[in-house]
Amino acid sequence: MTKISMTVNDKAVSRDVPDNTLLVEFIRENLRLTGTHVGCDTSQCGACVVHVDGKAIKSCTTLAASVDGATVTTVEGLANGKELHPVQQAFKDNHGLQCGFCTPGMIMSATDMIARYQASGEELTEAAIRHELEGNICRCTGYHNIVKSIQDAAAKMANA
Amino acid sequence: MFDTTYHRAASVADAAETAAKADDAAYLSGGQTLLPTMKQRLASPSDLVDLSQIAEMQGISVAGDTVTIGAGTPHADVAGSTDVQNAIPALAALAGNIGDPAVRARGTLGGSIANNDPAADYPAACLGLNATIVTNTRELAAADFFEGLFETALEEGEIVTAVRFPVPSRAAYAKFPNPASRYAMAGVMVAQTGDGVRVAVTGAGNDGVFRHEAMEAALGTNWSADALADVSTDADDMLSDMHGSAEYRAHLVGVMAKRAVESA
Missing domain, CATH: 3.30.465.10 (Uridine Diphospho-n-acetylenolpyruvylglucosamine Reductase; domain 3)
Structure with a gap:
């Protein structure tokens, strides 16, 4: 067992967990934040994407112990009270989901890519969005409305 | 995943020392291959020595x-x-x-x-x-x-x-990624270096990454995609699996090499 401490969604948390605990297990089973999903458990699908120290990573392929001390944001940490994050709002407005299983990972990847592109000044084109979504699999939508949602959010966040 | 004991190494010397003391240690860096392998129980190191904070x-x-x-x-x-x-x-x-x-x-x-x-x-x-x-x-x-x-x-x-x-005088890499895994079905790095022209191929060879000497010779005399037109890749040396036959990969190596030279 190892004592793991992190800041998750602005809250300091600490738990004793076995050394082989994955970050996604820590988040879902120890912290009971079940917005982060496990789809494939083999690093392909991206339903488990969270932000660790500002970077989007796959929490099913990261040990909790290896990010001890980190600052983590999950999908539950994006909204400001009842006000949705612009990316969440855009997914709602553009029907960017059907069953919704992949959506937490899509939204975490989307917020990360928008932040990276806006920081570098590079244009987040439709082609760039599709390329950036290589690590997120959706089996319902055919991706079109997900891409539209991200374009919409990126435009609104650029003007914000 | 089997049980393991996690250690966070503070320095390279600390990592080597910790690993030497363990039964069967593995070094953990980003973990993008090691952790999936452990989850499939294809690896079960007694100890993980984390290098990522060094x-x-x-x-x-x-x-x-x-x-x-x-x-x-x-x-x-x-x-x-x-x-x-x-x-x-x-x-x-x-x-x-x-x-x-x-x-x-x-x-x-x-x-x-x-x-x-x-x-x-x-x-x-x-x-x-x-x-x-x-x-x-x-x-x-x-x-x-x-x-x-x-x-x-x-x-x-x-x-x-x-x-x-x-730093090479010029170089380019072209790969044909497996559409599911993004790993290379064939990936070719071509470079003009102080050591002459080098061509390295990944994803395709049945013994891992290799230098393509026939392509190096052809590009050494004429740095152009055309120079590769008559250079063949032996299918006997290629990997063959559900994603592509050896013949397919041998052909793909040629295509990727030409694309790399054109974009260098």
């Missing part, structure tokens, strides 16, 4: 004609480094096409080459650019480091700490 293994520096990249540097940092983009754009582009963005945020150069997956991208960069692999005990030319499928010259407990890439 400051001396991080970062990128350019001095003269050499780019030195710490083994713990994630792919995303190599891809996004202005220094690498200016000195060896082919290397930055290669790093920017490994896996997907979340994998690139965690996976590291040292982890990739120490694993030496026959379809990984970095081995082609190291061999094609004539890199030097620096470990905690010695330095090795890339040609002496890669020894076949998932095999390297690394001794028990040895740690890759950095890789030094000489």
